[in-house]
Each structure stands twice: as C-alpha cells, then as structure tokens.
Amino acid sequence: MDKEELKQKIYSLVEQSMGKKKLKQSDIEKKISEEAGVTRQDVKAALKELIDEGKLIYTYFGGSFVEIPPKQ
Amino acid sequence: MSELPKTPLLDELEKGPWPSFVTEIKKAAKKNLMAKDELAQLEKSYTDKRGYWKHGGIVGVRGYGAGVIGRYSSLPDQFPNVANFHTVRINSIAGFFYTSDAIKMMCDIWDKYGSGLTNFHGSTGDIILLGTNTENLEPLFAEFSSRGWDLGGSGSAMRTPSCCVGPARCEWSNIDTLDITYSITQEFQDELHRPAFPYKFKFKTAGCAVDCIASIARADCSIIGTWKGNIAIDQDAVKWYEKNGMNIQEEIVNRCPTKCMSYDGKTLKINDEDCSRCMHCIAKMTKALKPTGERGATILIGSKAPFVIGATLSWVIIPFMKMEPPYTELKEFTRKVWEYWDEYGKNRERIGELIIRRGMRDFLEYVGIQPDPRMVKEPRRDPFYFWKEEELVPNSKL
Numbered sequence: 405m406d407k408e409e410l411k412q413k414i415y416s417l418v419e420q421s422m423g424k425k426k427l428k429q430s431d432i433e434k435k436i437s438e439e440a441g442v443t444r445q446d447v448k449a450a451l452k453e454l455i456d457e458g459k460l461i462y463t464y465f466g467g468s469f470v471e472i473p474p475k476q
Numbered sequence: 477m478s479e480l481p482k483t484p485l486l487d488e489l490e491k492g493p494w495p496s497f498v499t500e501i502k503k504a505a506k507k508n509l510m511a512k513d514e515l516a517q518l519e520k521s522y523t524d525k526r527g528y529w530k531h532g533g534i535v536g537v538r539g540y541g542a543g544v545i546g547r548y549s550s551l552p553d554q555f556p557n558v559a560n561f562h563t564v565r566i567n568s569i570a571g572f573f574y575t576s577d578a579i580k581m582m583c584d585i586w587d588k589y590g591s592g593l594t595n596f597h598g599s600t601g602d603i604i605l606l607g608t609n610t611e612n613l614e615p616l617f618a619e620f621s622s623r624g625w626d627l628g629g630s631g632s633a634m635r636t637p638s639c640c641v642g643p644a645r646c647e648w649s650n651i652d653t654l655d656i657t658y659s660i661t662q663e664f665q666d667e668l669h670r671p672a673f674p675y676k677f678k679f680k681t682a683g684c685a686v687d688c689i690a691s692i693a694r695a696d697c698s699i700i701g702t703w704k705g706n707i708a709i710d711q712d713a714v715k716w717y718e719k720n721g722m723n724i725q726e727e728i729v730n731r732c733p734t735k736c737m738s739y740d741g742k743t744l745k746i747n748d749e750d751c752s753r754c755m756h757c758i759a760k761m762t763k764a765l766k767p768t769g770e771r772g773a774t775i776l777i778g779s780k781a782p783f784v785i786g787a788t789l790s791w792v793i794i795p796f797m798k799m800e801p802p803y804t805e806l807k808e809f810t811r812k813v814w815e816y817w818d819e820y821g822k823n824r825e826r827i828g829e830l831i832i833r834r835g836m837r838d839f840l841e842y843v844g845i846q847p848d849p850r851m852v853k854e855p856r857r858d859p860f861y862f863w864k865e866e867e868l869v870p871n872s873k874l
Contacts, residue, residue, distance in 0.1 A: 428632065429672035430818050452670065455539055462541025464532045467823050468631035468671030470541075474534060 405440050410450040411459075413440060418460060418472055426469040480505055481515060485522040501593065510591040510607055513557035517549060528555075535562055535610060537617040541671045543627025544613060560609050561591070565602035565628035566620060567668075570657035571641045572597065581623065589616040599694075601638030601680075602628035633671035634664050639681035640688040648758065649683025650701030650771040651799045656681050659803050664810075673814070674821035674830075681773075685755040691776075691790070696827050697810065698776040698790040699799075705769015706748040707757070713764035714744045728757050772798045775809065778828025788828055793840075795850040812843045836861050 405413075414436055421427050432451060433444040440447075451470070454460040461473045480502060490496045501518070504511035521527050528550045535546035545563040552559035566582070586592060586605050589612040595604035608616060617627065628636035637660045640646070642653030660679055661668065667677075680691035681699040691698035718724050724744065729737045736750035737757065744764075746757075758765045775797055776790035797805055813827060816839060821830045831839045840847055840861070847861040 428674070428823065429670065430674070433672070448666075448672075452666075455541070455670070458538055461534060462536060462631070462671060463534045464546065464631045466532065467675065468541055468633065471534070 405442060407446075407450055407453070410436070410440060410442065410446065411454055414447065414451055414454060415459060415472075418470060422472060426463075426465065426471065428467065429470055432470060480512065481519065483515060483519040486515070486519050504592040508587075508592050509557040510561065510609075511593060513549075513555040514561065514591060514593070514607060517551065517555045517558060520551070520554075529561075535560075535613070537613055537627070540627055540669045542630040542633040542669055545630050547607070558607065561607040562610065562613065564590070564605040564608065564613070564616065565598070565600065565630055565636065566605065567626045567628040567636050567661065568597055568601050568603050568638065570637075570639055570654040570661075571644055572601075572638075573641075573644065582620075582625075585616065585619045589619070597638075600628065600630075600635055600678075602636045627669065629668045629676075631671040632673045632675050633669070633677070634667040634673070635676055635678045636668070637661055637679040637681070638689060640683050642681075642683045646683060646688075648686070648755070648762075648767075650703050650767065651681070651683055651699070651773050653681040653683045653689075653699075653701070655801065656699060656799060656803060656806075659801065660807075663807055667814075672818075674817060675824045675826050677814070677817075677827065685753055686759050691779075693779050693787070693789055694781065695779055695790060696777065697813070698779060699773045699806070700776065701771065701799075702753045702774050702796065703767040703769055703771050704796065705767065707746050707751065708766050708768050709744055709746065710764050711743060714739075714761065717761050717764060722761070728760055731756060770798075772796050775806070777813065778826070778831055780826050780828055784825070784829055785832065788832075790828070791853050792848075792851050793843075793845065795848060809843065816842045837864070 414432055417432060417435060418427060429451065433447045436442070436447045437444045451460070455462070458473065460470050463469050463471045483498070486498045489498045501511055501515050505515045517528055530548045530550055531546060533546040533548070536544045543565050545565070547561050547563055549555050549558045549561060582603065583594070586594060590605050590608035593606040595606060598604035620626070637657045639653035639657040640649070642649040642651070644654055657679070667673070677697070678695045679697045679699065680689045680695035682689045682691045683701040685700055685702065687700060691700060714724065724739045729739050733754055733756070734750045734752050736747040738745045758767065774792055775794040777793045779788055779790035781787055794809070799806070817827050817830060820834060821827070825833070836851070837847075851861060
C-alpha cells in the first residue's frame with residue numbers, strides 16, 4: 405500500500421470515529437497496521453504527514469487524541 | 477492603560493516580608509490587558525471561592541501535539557482579554573543554565589505576544605509562559621523556533637526531560653546528568669512532540685542519591701547516579717568534623733539506614749558491602765568521604781503524584797547501568813518499557829500504575845530483566861516480585 409493510500413485510510417478511520425470514540429495515536433497505529441498489513445512505523449510516518457499538513461490535529465481531553473480539525 | 481481593578485482580597489497576599497505573585501501580576505497588568513483581566517478574574521475567584529478556568533481542547537501549533545495547554549475563561553464576556561489564555565511550555569536547558577541575554581530575549585518575545593507572566597520553571601521543568609491567545613501561538617512559536625528554542629512536552633507525551641546541575645556545578649555527580657538529558661531529548665523528539673502514549677511519561681536524572689531534582693518522587697523513569705566501589709575515608713577530616721562540633725555517632729553512624737558504619741572515637745569504619753549508597757554520610761561530611769570505583773546509574777520506574785492509587789515512589793528496576801554516550805542501553809530499555817505500556821496500558825494509566833495492576837513479574841518478563849533482590853518497592857521494603865510455582869525449585873542442600 406502506498407503512502408497516499410495509507411493516509412486516506414487513516415483519515416477515513418478518524419472521520420468514521422468522529423462523535424463516537426476519540427482515537428489515540430496508538431489506537432490508529434494498531435488498527436491500521438493490522439488492517440493494511442503494514443508496520444506501525446509506516447502508519448506513524450503517514451500520520452505524521454497528515455498532522456504536518458493540518459488535515460488531522462492533536463486534541464487534549466484528559467488525554468491526547470487525534471481528530472479532524474473543526475471547520476473555520 | 478486604565479487603572480488597575482480593585483483587588484482587596486489579593487492585596488492581603490502582598491503583606492509580609494516575602495515576594496508576592498500578586499505584586500508581579502499587578503506590575504504586568506499596568507502594561508498588558510491580558511494580565512489585567514487575569515488579575516480581575518483571580519480577585520473574582522477569591523470573592524466567589526471558585527475557579528473560572530477551563531483547560532484542554534483544540535489548541536496548538538501545526539505539527540505539534542504538545543507544548544501548548546489550552547486554557548479558557550468561563551467568564552469570557554466579563555474578562556474578554558483572557559477569553560483564551562493558553563499556557564506555553566518551552567523546552568528548558570539541561571540543568572537550567574541560561575545566559576542573561578537568552579532570558580532577556582525570551583522575555584521580549586513574551587511581552588510582545590503574551591501576558592508577560594512566566595514561571596521559571598514549572599514543576600515539569602519547562603519554562604512556562606503564562607497566557608496568550610490562540611492567534612498569537614503560531615507567531616510566538618515561530619519567533620522562539622527561529623532562535624533555536626522548541627516547545628516542551630504536555631498531554632500524553634514524553635515530558636521535557638530534566639536533571640540536576642550535575643557535574644557542571646557539583647562534585648558528587650556520578651553521571652553526566654546534563655548530557656543524558658540532552659541525549660534523551662534529541663533521541664525522543666517524536667515522543668516529546670507527538671503524544672502517542674496512554675498518558676504522560678517523565679524522565680528526571682539526578683547525579684547522586686541526594687536527588688536534588690527529586691526524581692524518585694516525580695518521574696516515571698528516575699535515573700540516579702551511583703557507584704560500585706568503596707567509600708574512601710579521610711580519617712583526619714573525620715576528626716576535623718568532630719573537633720568542629722559534629723557528633724559523628726549521632727549524626728552519621730546512627731543515621732546510616734543500613735547500619736553499616738561504626739565509630740570508636742578514633743576511626744570511622746564502613747562495611748561497604750552493606751552500604752546502599754544513600755549519600756547521607758557523604759553529604760554530611762563532604763571533606764571526609766567520597767565514592768570510588770566504577771560510576772553509573774540506578775534506573776527506577778514508576779513514581780507519580782496522587783491520582784488513581786495515591787503518591788508512589790519509583791522503585792529499582794536496574795540496580796546499576798553504565799551511563800556512557802550514546803546511552804544505548806538506557807534508550808533500548810526505555811523503548812521496551814514503552815512497548816509494554818503501549819500493549820497493556822489503559823487510557824490515563826501511568827507506567828507505575830500498570831506495573832502494579834499487572835504485577836512486577838509480568839513487567840520484568842516482558843522487558844527481559846531478571847528479578848533481583850535490590851528491586852525494592854520502596855526504601856527498606858521487601859523485594860517486589862512474586863515467583864511462579866515452577867520457578868521454586870527446591871534446593872537439595874536444604
């Protein structure tokens with residue numbers, strides 16, 4: 405799976421979880437690496453790009469989570 | 477700027493001989509609207525006997541998940557200048573060494589973008605910048621970043637590592653605390669800025685068991701310098717202490733936690749095999765006693781302030797580890813500990829709480845460390861390890 409595809413998969417997971425469950429970075433790494441058959445390092449690197457691009461952000465609600473930024 | 481709000485309750489805290497935080501906030505409030513509203517909201521909190529801050533949420537600088545702690549007034553209409561009043565953590569220098577120019581530069585930037593109020597340092601060890609609004613976060617970070625500074629840790633991340641002054645200013649440091657802290661900071665940049673843990677994780681490094689940084693009480697991983705050799709005794713210096721009023725028997729021998737010392741009025745003796753390297757005698761008689769032999773560190777895990785199970789001290793996991801650059805053994809051990817925590821930790825569960833929940837045996841098996849009688853749960857308590865039935869092989873000689 406190429407990185408763009410992996411990024412899309414991560415984004416979709418976060419999007420689907422909105423309003424249901426807040427995901428920690430490790431939740432995403434575990435789930436995506438299992439589903440996509442890639443290493444956690446690969447997921448981590450893809451997630452890092454999504455964060456750096458501003459498509460996903462970290463939030464803090466008694467713990468740190470990864471979420472989609474609110475629409476301005 | 478208009479005059480300061482009336483603060484009769486806070487004024488009480490300016491009385492007496494000591495410096496007052498109220499005086500400092502008032503000084504800042506004379507030239508800064510955020511500090512002025514902070515002062516007014518605090519007076520209201522004292523009047524109403526309740527706090528008006530909320531924290532957390534969605535705030536930070538791009539690419540970072542740590543370093544900014546969102547803080548909001550719950551009375552934004554009344555105090556609009558602190559409607560959002562975020563805390564910024566700047567990664568401190570190992571050992572807290574700064575030039576006066578560096579501090580002036582930081583303060584100039586902070587006066588430009590924030591309230592002008594700071595903590596040097598917060599309990600985390602970071603430089604704390606107290607209060608700025610959301611719009612100012614990116615330009616503030618850009619100014620610090622362009623001068624070589626970085627944000628510290630917050631949230632479910634590795635927190636900014638901190639240490640005692642170590643060999644830079646102390647003759648008793650068994651390890652280079654500053655270099656270890658710097659090396660950990662560089663190695664674990666992702667873990668510091670991109671929170672991926674179940675909860676926070678703190679490193680604190682002390683050069684000796686005096687533990688000036690209080691690592692044993694407040695770090696998930698406490699690194700405390702120690703030594704393997706004997707304590708060298710200068711008997712003439714011991715006599716000098718006695719001649720100058722020290723009661724060697726009372727103040728040194730009787731207070732040795734392992735009772736490994738004796739003094740007959742002429743000669744001080746130490747049974748080094750029983751010494752736990754607590755540093756009490758050395759710290760009291762610095763001219764007379766000094767460690768010798770190989771230096772390294774004891775690695776302890778698990779202390780924390782009260783939360784789920786109350787305050788806990790770190791306990792010994794590795795009694796002696798050589799501490800030489802690039803500290804590969806320490807870094808590999810740390811990664812293994814994090815892997816265990818990632819595998820089994822619940823949200824908001826510290827590593828120490830996890831070990832207590834699942835048991836020391838489970839933890840040691842996972843990280844691949846053999847149990848050792850020196851792995852005490854607390855000072856002078858029994859080893860914290862439970863054997864499996866199959867491990868209890870009867871000794872044929874008994």
